[in-house]
Amino acid sequence: MSVTNAISETVPSLHRKGLSRRRKEAIACYLFIMPWLLGFIIFVFAPMVASAFLSLTQFSVMSPPEWVGGANYVKMVHTPLFWQSLRNTLFMVALDLPLGLLASLSAAVLLNQKLRGINIFRTIFYLPALIPAIANVLLWVWIFDKDSGILNVFLKLIGLAPQPWLTDPQWAKPSLIIMNLWGLGSAMLIYLAGLKGIPSELHEAGKIDGATPWQAFWKITIPLLTPTILFQLVIGVIFEFQIFTQGYILGGGPNFSTTFYVLELFNNAFRYLKMGYASAMAWVLFGITLIITLLVFRSTPYWVHYEAERQR
DSSP states (O other): OOHHHHHHHHHHHHHTSSOOHHHHHHHHHHHHHHHHHHHHIIIIIHHHHHHHHHTTEEOOSSSOOEEOTTHHHHHHHTOHHHHHHHHHHHHHHHHHHHHHHHHHHHHHHHTTSOOTTHHHHHHHHHGGGGSOHHHHHHHHHHHTOTTTOHHHHHHHHTTOOOOOTTTSHHHHHHHHHHHHHHTOHHHHHHHHHHHHTSOHHHHHHHHHTTOOHHHHIIIIIHHHHHHHHHHHHHHHHHHHHTOOHHHHHTTTOSTTTTOOHHHHHHIIIIISOOHHHHHHHHHHHHHHHHHHHHHHHHTHHHHOOOHHHHHO
């Protein structure tokens, strides 16, 4: 018997007992959320507790965990590659995130126009987001190839010197930012949905009052779009701190310039089998992401405007 059938048979039986309506609804609610709750406890909460314990041990999979207390965290602070990977990740957060937000918003505004065939352009902009991450990276590795890459061939045609995009530590991360901007379709789609939710009457009223398109954009569109921007910002922070595929395909090079935090965590866990140390790195990453996310939410009263507040 499936879980749904069992719940369906249990709920009517509650009506035959002398329970209040509120109690019946509460029991039915808990029965329906029980499958999800069990899945969360087994597959999310329990591994988190295990990871917290392993972060305080020396565990190499081949032998039982050995308690070392905070030694993994102390070792982390004194490991140069830990700081290098954290700097690489923060670089992407500081540059790739705002550029991605700006580019996807600009694309959404352009594709929100009432033009013939606009759905075709929306599809074209969204298509790169459907390409698997590994295929996307391999495609751009070919585009950025120093000798035969199509980008350097184009630079030669216009009289510019070819650049060592992925073979120079100074160019590697900016090249990955360009690569990420190509796949802005998902963020653009969310912005487009937010733009569609802005009442057209507000722009019409602004036009009657003499507002220019630029003034209407800053005074009407952006304030009403701030909840969507907040969502994109929070998701973007979490995504940037978990950047992995690009660095993995490039092997973390050149000269560790694309060794991002999660890649270093992965190497310690599955290449060097330092599960205890990798668990400690995971909890440090969780703490950093949590602090930045909380700071973003703490700043919302100063710049996020909700529809309910506008109606009051």
